[in-house]
Amino acid sequence: MRMSVIGCGYLGAVHAAAMASIGHDVIGIDVDERKISSLSDGVAPFFEPQLTELLQEGLASGRLHFSARMADAAGSAVHFLAVGTPQVAGGQAADLRFVDAAVDSLLPHLRPGDVLAGKSTVPVGTATRLAAKVAETGATVVWNPEFLREGWAVHDTISPDRIVAGVPDGADGESAADLLREVYRPAVDAGTPFLVTDLATAELVKGAANAFLATKISFINAMAEIAEAAGADVALLADALGHDTRIGRRYLGSGIGFGGGCLPKDIRAFAARAEELGRREAVGFLHEVDAINLRRRERAVRLVVDALGGLVFGARIAVLGAAFKPFSDDIRDSPALDVAIRLRGLGADVIVTDPAATENAAAVHPQLSYTRERDEALRDADAVVIVTEWDEYRRDLTPEHAGALVSKRIVIDGRNCLDSAAWRAAGWTYHGMGRR
Ligand code: UGA
Numbered sequence: 001m002r003m004s005v006i007g008c009g010y011l012g013a014v015h016a017a018a019m020a021s022i023g024h025d026v027i028g029i030d031v032d033e034r035k036i037s038s039l040s041d042g043v044a045p046f047f048e049p050q051l052t053e054l055l056q057e058g059l060a061s062g063r064l065h066f067s068a069r070m071a072d073a074a075g076s077a078v079h080f081l082a083v084g085t086p087q088v089a090g091g092q093a094a095d096l097r098f099v100d101a102a103v104d105s106l107l108p109h110l111r112p113g114d115v116l117a118g119k120s121t122v123p124v125g126t127a128t129r130l131a132a133k134v135a136e137t138g139a140t141v142v143w144n145p146e147f148l149r150e151g152w153a154v155h156d157t158i159s160p161d162r163i164v165a166g167v168p169d170g171a172d173g174e175s176a177a178d179l180l181r182e183v184y185r186p187a188v189d190a191g192t193p194f195l196v197t198d199l200a201t202a203e204l205v206k207g208a209a210n211a212f213l214a215t216k217i218s219f220i221n222a223m224a225e226i227a228e229a230a231g232a233d234v235a236l237l238a239d240a241l242g243h244d245t246r247i248g249r250r251y252l253g254s255g256i257g258f259g260g261g262c263l264p265k266d267i268r269a270f271a272a273r274a275e276e277l278g279r280r281e282a283v284g285f286l287h288e289v290d291a292i293n294l295r296r297r298e299r300a301v302r303l304v305v306d307a308l309g310g311l312v313f314g315a316r317i318a319v320l321g322a323a324f325k326p327f328s329d330d331i332r333d334s335p336a337l338d339v340a341i342r343l344r345g346l347g348a349d350v351i352v353t354d355p356a357a358t359e360n361a362a363a364v365h366p367q368l369s370y371t372r373e374r375d376e377a378l379r380d381a382d383a384v385v386i387v388t389e390w391d392e393y394r395r396d397l398t399p400e401h402a403g404a405l406v407s408k409r410i411v412i413d414g415r416n417c418l419d420s421a422a423w424r425a426a427g428w429t430y431h432g433m434g435r436r
Contacts, residue, residue, distance in 0.1 A: 004073035005080045006102050012082030018157040020058035022186050028066045039066040047329035047356045050154040074109040081118045087265040094269035112138025115176045119146045121206050123273035127199040140172045143199050145206035151327030162193040166202020207270040214263045216251040218292040224254045224434025234434035235416050255415040255433050257296035259324040261332040297335050300414045301342045303431045307410050313347035318381035321388025322354035322361040329356040336387035353377035378405040389417040399426035
């Protein structure tokens with residue numbers, strides 16, 4: 001099928017390449033010419049495992065193209081809208097300016113029968129508003145939210161857990177649902193649940209999913225606060241809770257909490273929209289989820305200060321991690337960097353290392369020192385703080401190896417990802433978050 005993907009960021013670039021890989025004829029469109037030229041050269045403009053291979057395959061097959069001209073979207077049966085919806089400056093709501101700009105510039109190229117399929121995370125009601133905007137072109141607006149995780153984006157796009165197709169009532173809606181079923185034919189045939197809903201439900205599914213995930217993480221981090229006061233161990237607690245299949249162990253990873261370009265801004269936008277709809281009391285808990293999450297960063301800093309005897313001024317601190325999570329170079333609202341910046345603000349001599357994100361971090365926070373080399377960061381450190389659980393730190397770094405490089409054997413495990421017994425046995429003072 002011929003299709004366009006409008007917006008080639010973390011979501012759109014992967015979607016475009018994935019759609020070409022399952023046999024569609026895809027044009028990816030973005031206003032950023034640098035991004036388009038990099039994608040056209042088969043180079044992913046950000047770190048995402050498997051994306052480069054998929055891009056190169058798609059370009060070589062002749063089924064994948066990129067362009068900065070919206071006119072090249074004309075003639076596509078379906079137009080996927082994959083632009084960003086960041087947090088609005090000075091408020092909690094989502095900023096829809098990129099969504100509106102994309103739809104406005106697509107309008108002259110829409111034909112009767114075309115489907116405009118929104119993938120961006122939007123406040124409920126957006127699809128209906130956009131439908132009114134495009135009504136006179138004869139195109140149909142549907143909402144097809146995306147649930148991919150950065151770092152697993154290619155896998156999640158090609159083999160999703162579920163596909164949600166929010167469509168309007170009536171015959172146009174039904175044929176749009178059939179068209180989406182065709183788009184995702186390989187996954188549908190493999191048994192992936194395909195849920196057809198109304199527009200508002202599809203928009204809500206996405207916000208609700210991220211709200212639930214954020215709540216799960218903050219729940220375990222709230223338990224970490226209690227465990228700490230009670231002398232218990234939150235990691236063992238999470239294991240024990242996780243064996244209950246109704247609860248499950250995933251997303252019960254305690255530590256410095258969630259960040260990134262999605263969960264933090266999405267729970268805020270979700271709450272802001274619910275409040276607009278007069279349902280403030282239904283989302284009060286999300287403000288708590290947010291507050292618990294932000295307290296974790298402060299807590300990590302306090303642990304470092306206490307571990308160094310109350311003063312970090314002048315201390316050399318190795319911060320292992322800058323990305324908001326492993327397998328990503330994304331530093332948007334990264335808890336890891338936030339901890340590093342706060343320590344720097346207290347006068348510590350902070351050196352940040354990360355296998356993928358130091359360049360992005362240095363561009364935005366030049367006040368920190370960076371190195372890609374883990375061992376260089378560890379050399380002569382007075383304390384080691386693990387804030388992104390890359391395999392390079394969690395799995396490959398032994399306490400003996402690290403111990404030979406540092407000046408003091410003090411480790412603060414901001415992701416509760418180390419074997420505390422092994423580190424202690426090697427002579428380290430180990431501080432977890434809510435761990436004994
Ligand atoms: C999240 C959702 O998981 C995706 O389903 C969704 O499509 C995406 O947002 C989006 O809205 O686009 P992502 O932001 O890539 O995906 O990252 P996650 O893997 O969910 O991690 C988010 C944050 O939570 C990270 O900072 C991670 O370190 C933290 N986290 C995750 C924890 O602190 N504990 C956990 O147990 C899991």
